[in-house]
Amino acid sequence: MGNREALLAGARKCLLEKGYARTTARDIAGAAGVSLAAIGYHFKSTQALLNEALAETMAEWGDRLEESLAVDVSADAGPLARFEAAWTRILASFEADRPLWATQLELLGRIAADDGFKEQFAGGVREARMGMASLALGDASQAGERESWLAGSFYQALLTGVLAQYLMDPENALSGADLAEALRLVAGRPE
Template identity: 40%
Template sequence: MGNREDLLDGAIRCLYEKGYARTTLRDIAGAAGVSMAAVGYHYGSTEALLNIALMRAIEEWGAEFGRALGGGEPGSDQPGSDQPGSDQPGSDQPGSALREYESMWDRLIDSVAAHPPMALASFEAFVQAQRVPELREQIAAGQREGRRGLAAMLTGTPEQAVSDDTARTLGAVQLALITGLIVQWLTDPDNAPSGADVVAGLRALAAGLQD
């Protein structure tokens, strides 16, 4: 009746190529090289298979996302070396932490530009998750983990040492910025901000919020 993993791989390819709403049972069976009956046999329904495929797509994007954020060379200044916008203590290169923060944004942009279907699938998952509790919990858990990980990276603190308050503030704001940047690059890449634009905007925002 066909191979279960082949069907999942085929469904993921269809998600990337056609999107959730436009992918049909025939599309998945064709991509997997099996009969349409195999989908029902292994997964029960096309919707069930697509939801599992969305979960796998989220995992793949999460791995790519992590590589983009942590793309500095070993021993180089990571975004977590110090707070964004400040110089690393003891650094003989003024502004090195700021430059690395900008570089982090550029790596993220390059990743989105190189893998737009993967990034887009993650946003389709957000919509579908409102109707699929299991998918919604996976995304929510990933966001909680992501906020803490981002806060750890930005403060140079081990994740287990990041306070709930720091994850909920610094981590959440960084995640919101990243999500917003990805949306802009997916919808209007010619006019989307660069890493330098993001940093300049943050500095202007911070200056405007000073008492």
């Protein structure tokens, strides 16, 4: 493994252990077993290195999450059953990939303060929204563009809020069944 690859691996390790904001160039160089100067040589800045490591990490994580969300629900299951099954799996991933989920929330504050950072990750958010639309609707190809956008946006908004609650108070976190029951309550639909 060359210095560039070692730095990426070190940065990814630090992201999981320390988060984005608390990771320093020294942390990365130490984890990679290379000099501090190697960061500037290969990436120009620590931020550029962290951003690339973050993009790689999130892409791999997104693939794993997508696989785990392939919901095994019978073809005749209604939207609420699909909703509960999907959220049960999403919530399970909160614990399995807790450092990555925590990093997601950390990045929200950074995105609000850094337009360049926001632009870099806006495409990923749009892509995630469309993935969430498929999760919400089953076969999103049958829905219109607005319906897909609405369903994906709703799932993303719910995801952010539920994640924040989970990270703050995991002992009282909602389950997939709790979320489905809450949705029935607020929609005024007994089932």
